[in-house]
Amino acid sequence: MAKKHKETPEDYPALGRWLMFLDDPKVIKRIVYGIYAICAALFVMDFFYHKKAYVEIENYMGFYMIYGFIMCAALVICAKVMRVFLMRAETYYSPKDTESEMHPDHDLSKESVND
Amino acid sequence: MIDIFPPFVIYIIAALIVPFIPAGRLRSTFMLVIPVVGAWMIWNTPTGLSAVVPFFGFDLTLMRVDKLATIFALVFSLAAFLANLYAWHLRDTMQQVAALLYAGSAIGAVFVGDLISLFFFWEGTAIASVFLIWARRTEGAFWTGMRYLIIQIGSGVILIAGVALYYASTGSIGFEAMTLPMTSPITWSALELGIWMIFLSFGIKCAFPLLHNWLQDAYPAATVTGTVVLSAFTTKLAVYALARGFAGTEILIYIGAIMTLFPIFYAVIENDLRRVLAYSLNNQLGFMVVGIGIGTELALNGTAAHAFAHILYKALLFMSVGAVLFRTGTAKGSELGGLYKTMPLTMIFCCVGAASISAFPLFSGFVTKSLIVSAASKEHYYIIWGILLFASAGVFHHSGIKIPYFAFFAHDSGKRPKEAPTHMLLAMGITAFLCIAVGVFPAPLYELLPYEVNYENYTTTHVITQLQLLMGSALAFTVLTVYKIYPPELKSVNLDFDWTYRRFLPAVLRYITFLVSATFGIVTGAINASAARMVHRLHHSHGPDGSRAASWPSGAMVLSIAALLGLALFVIFFS
Numbered sequence: 255m256a257k258k259h260k261e262t263p264e265d266y267p268a269l270g271r272w273l274m275f276l277d278d279p280k281v282i283k284r285i286v287y288g289i290y291a292i293c294a295a296l297f298v299m300d301f302f303y304h305k306k307a308y309v310e311i312e313n314y315m316g317f318y319m320i321y322g323f324i325m326c327a328a329l330v331i332c333a334k335v336m337r338v339f340l341m342r343a344e345t346y347y348s349p350k351d352t353e354s355e356m357h358p359d360h361d362l363s364k365e366s367v368n369d
Numbered sequence: 370m371i372d373i374f375p376p377f378v379i380y381i382i383a384a385l386i387v388p389f390i391p392a393g394r395l396r397s398t399f400m401l402v403i404p405v406v407g408a409w410m411i412w413n414t415p416t417g418l419s420a421v422v423p424f425f426g427f428d429l430t431l432m433r434v435d436k437l438a439t440i441f442a443l444v445f446s447l448a449a450f451l452a453n454l455y456a457w458h459l460r461d462t463m464q465q466v467a468a469l470l471y472a473g474s475a476i477g478a479v480f481v482g483d484l485i486s487l488f489f490f491w492e493g494t495a496i497a498s499v500f501l502i503w504a505r506r507t508e509g510a511f512w513t514g515m516r517y518l519i520i521q522i523g524s525g526v527i528l529i530a531g532v533a534l535y536y537a538s539t540g541s542i543g544f545e546a547m548t549l550p551m552t553s554p555i556t557w558s559a560l561e562l563g564i565w566m567i568f569l570s571f572g573i574k575c576a577f578p579l580l581h582n583w584l585q586d587a588y589p590a591a592t593v594t595g596t597v598v599l600s601a602f603t604t605k606l607a608v609y610a611l612a613r614g615f616a617g618t619e620i621l622i623y624i625g626a627i628m629t630l631f632p633i634f635y636a637v638i639e640n641d642l643r644r645v646l647a648y649s650l651n652n653q654l655g656f657m658v659v660g661i662g663i664g665t666e667l668a669l670n671g672t673a674a675h676a677f678a679h680i681l682y683k684a685l686l687f688m689s690v691g692a693v694l695f696r697t698g699t700a701k702g703s704e705l706g707g708l709y710k711t712m713p714l715t716m717i718f719c720c721v722g723a724a725s726i727s728a729f730p731l732f733s734g735f736v737t738k739s740l741i742v743s744a745a746s747k748e749h750y751y752i753i754w755g756i757l758l759f760a761s762a763g764v765f766h767h768s769g770i771k772i773p774y775f776a777f778f779a780h781d782s783g784k785r786p787k788e789a790p791t792h793m794l795l796a797m798g799i800t801a802f803l804c805i806a807v808g809v810f811p812a813p814l815y816e817l818l819p820y821e822v823n824y825e826n827y828t829t830t831h832v833i834t835q836l837q838l839l840m841g842s843a844l845a846f847t848v849l850t851v852y853k854i855y856p857p858e859l860k861s862v863n864l865d866f867d868w869t870y871r872r873f874l875p876a877v878l879r880y881i882t883f884l885v886s887a888t889f890g891i892v893t894g895a896i897n898a899s900a901a902r903m904v905h906r907l908h909h910s911h912g913p914d915g916s917r918a919a920s921w922p923s924g925a926m927v928l929s930i931a932a933l934l935g936l937a938l939f940v941i942f943f944s
Contacts, residue, residue: 258531269713276709276778283462286847292490293844296837306830308746309754318834322762322841327765330849333637335858340784340864344739347871353641353862357698359507361592364698365787367711 263369293319375431375480376407376442377468380473382478384466391462400453400465406793406896408446408644419482425543430482436819437673441479441609443817444677445472448684451800455688456594467500468598475602479609484486484532487610491528491574495521503588510590516871520573520767523604528570534563544599546568549618567876568615575607575658576651578627580865584651589643589700593691598652600687601680608676617664619887622745625662626753628655629760635769635865640858642690642700642776646683652760653679655801659757660741663748666820671740673818677805678733682725685800686772689719690720693776696786702771707781715789716777718797725804727769727839728761732811734808735835736814736826743824762842765913770846771837775858827864846903867932 263271275281297316307313314320348354384405390396416439420432449472459465474493492539497517502514536542538560549568550561557565576584584604588596594876615621629652636648653675660672692715693708711715721732728734738761745754788794807814815822825831851856911917 263710265712266710267788270710273709273713282673286851289840289843289847293840296840299833300837303829303833304747305667306828308528308743309751312834313490316837318758318837319841320418321758321843322838323845324841325759326762326766326842326845327849328758329766330637330855333634334854336634337638337856337863341859341861342864344860344862346862349508350512350871351465351862352507352513355507355509357694357700357924358505358507359698361681362695362698363790364696366696367787369787 261366265367370807370819371607373414373418373432373434374410375420375477376410376414376446377477377480377564378472379403379407379410380469380476384469387465387469388462388864392462396465397453397457398458401450401454402470402564403469404446404450404453404472406471408443408450410477411442411446411698411879412462414439418583424485427483429486430584431477431486432480433482433544434480436817437609437669438479439611440677440817440819441605442476444680445476445479445602445605447803448472448481448680449598450805451681451796452594452598452601452805454799455597455691455793455796457796458790461501461504461592464504464592464595467504468499468595470497471598473503473604475606478606481635482544484528484535484544485542486941487544488525488529488532491526491570491606493608495525498599498603502591504592504595505590513587513590518582520583524570524573527566527573529569531563531568534559535567537565539683541592542615546616549615549620551620553896563728568618571607571610571614573607574603575611576628576654577624577658579631579866580630582626582803582865583653585644585647587862588647588650589641590861593695595637595861597684597687597691600646600662600683604650604654605676605680608654608672612661612669612672616669621658621662621664622750622753625655625660625755625910627720628652628658628844630756633760633763635762635768635863637771638856640701640703640861642702642705642772643687643694645702645767645772646686646690649764650652650679650683652764653683653726655760656738656757657740659753663741663744663750665744665748667740668744669745670745670815670818670822670824671733673736674737674740674811675734677814677817679806680739681800682722682733685718685722685766685797686726687732688793688797688800689715689722690772690776692789692797693786695793696789697784702779703860704777705778705782705784706779707788708784708925709777711785712777712788714794716773718794718801719724719773719777721801721804723769723773725808727765728828728835729808730827730832730835731802731805731808732797735808736811737807739825739826739831740822741837762838763840766846770843779858860909 263274295317305312311317325342346353378404386394387399389397403751412817414434418432419430421428421430449468456468462603471494474490474497476493478487478490481490482901492898499514499518500512502517532542538558547564547567550557552561573580588599590871611621632648632651636645639645639648657672657675660668660675690700693705697710698707699705702775725732725734728738742754742757745757811826840879846855909915913915
């Protein structure tokens with residue numbers, strides 16, 4: 255068995271190493287601004303084509319984006335409130351439940367890059 | 370006479386042979402060949418053919434070949450192939466036999482033309498699939514499997530009871546379109562009750578609201594490979610059965626809409642990513658059920674197409690999360706993160722699955738879900754249309770973003786697992802390729818659909834509005850995450866409706882048991898105590914030391930006996 259050493263990026267697959275720029279906070283910031291920019295562009299695009307609408311409400315500018323945003327924000331906030339009432343410890347149903355169990359090793363092949 | 374060979378037979382024969390092939394590459398290859406042979410047979414079976422066998426005075430139709438059956442059978446074969454490839458490393462005879470019997474039962478079920486054969490295959494899927502959960506071989510998995518089995522077998526029992534009533538009233542066992550009576554249950558005839566029971570049994574397997582918990586309970590409890598197999602068959606068989614039996618039943622529109630809606634709330638707060646996928650599976654079934662309820666050609670095409678695409682992208686998502694579980698030992702969002710560095714290919718395949726389920730243009734969900742959503746707006750179900758849009762945005766939120774984000778990005782968990790094994794990558798790669806292929810070239814899929822498709826997917830309006838909807842959803846996720854409002858992944862269990870039968874009803878039962886036994890104890894205790902008191906009192910008064918005994922000294926006793934004897938003598942003397 256190879257001697258374990260502390261893993262370094264050299265152990266990662268090439269693609270993974272290349273993707274490591276995603277760890278940079280500056281890049282993350284850029285991605286966030288990128289999403290804002292794409293949203294703004296898509297919103298504005300509504301002015302430049304003829305929308306074939308079946309439902310009245312579709313004709314409002316940026317309806318789909320506003321609907322998607324508001325409903326999803328509401329979804330998350332509702333879900334957060336649900337947690338207050340519905341969340342229990344992982345062992346709530348144990349031992350008649352798999353939630354608090356470890357996944358058995360016979361079904362796994364746990365290997366890390368420095369093995 | 371049988372003039373065609375039903376494809377399910379291949380799977381059953383294979384399941385009988387598998388234990389005799391030594392576990393290893395030979396057996397794994399065999400497992401791959403079977404679905405290919407099965408699919409080849411299905412592909413070459415001309416539509417319109419039927420095969421009938423006599424059975425205890427009934428004519429069982431084992432094969433009724435039409436386009437609706439064929440598309441489901443083909444995608445089941447494809448799913449079986451991909452799942453077996455993903456499970457190439459598996460050396461567990463139990464799971465391999467179960468997977469073959471399960472796939473065979475599902476394929477058998479979609480071809481049958483009568484309700485009795487349907488029942489056999491219906492139970493076949495239930496019994497075969499539970500072994501994929503038990504194969505985990507833990508106490509929790511045993512109990513979860515028992516719950517799953519009770520519900521699945523229960524569905525079959527309700528089905529056969531319904532079929533019996535249906536047969537008694539109509540004299541037919543044919544599996545044809547039925548009309549669900551919408552009158553008050555008090556006025557139901559035996560036939561109407563029978564149809565409702567058949568509908569209910571389909572509903573259980575299809576995970577209708579409040580009948581759904583077996584799905585979220587069982588799928589995350591199965592083995593890494595078992596969950597991938599499970600995700601394909603049972604629920605889509607139920608969708609097929611509903612499409613065959615209850616197309617155009619309006620109540621399904623509302624049931625389906627609720628199904629698209631409520632699981633997404635749970636998916637947002639669920640920690641186990643395989644359970645998140647089970648909730649989103651439930652949500653996707655909702656779209657198909659709405660399509661069946663609308664029942665127009667466009668909507669039914671949408672349901673069949675969406676089932677096809679759904680089986681692929683859902684398998685892909687379960688495979689990628691399964692690969693993470695396989696390498697790290699956990700599928701919980703709270704313990705994962707940062708895996709993209711060492712599992713980049715798995716991450717990319719997961720993102721393809723996520724984009725497909727979210728219906729991004731150029732991915733499979735886009736060209737299939739839109740048929741259903743358009744059908745809803747064309748048939749003037751505007752509120753349903755709004756709900757479906759919300760559910761579409763929501764699915765991107767919890768499956769499209771949450772799954773890849775918490776598994777592969779988010780906070781770095783420090784885990785540095787190796788990339789998934791080659792066969793898993795291959796299975797994911799082929800599935801991802803198919804997801805994109807269907808999205809880019811939907812025409813071959815549309816060819817397979819039950820009705821002719823006159824639908825243009827890639828119109829400017831459609832592409833832009835869909836992108837707007839999804840980016841609105843992404844914007845919500847971004848803003849909520851940046852401002853730290855998004856709920857973190859927490860180790861937890863969230864109570865769902867199964868709480869009623871896992872906790873509430875047993876507690877009620879325990880309480881009633883306590884009450885009855887306590888009442889019994891009090892009543893019998895009181896009777897016993899009063900009897901004991903009476904004996905005690907009599908003993909006290911009439912016992913040897915009692916007050917009565919004390920007032921009758923033995924001299925008095927002798928005297929009274931002497932008097933009695935004297936009286937007797939007197940009577941005898943004079944009589």
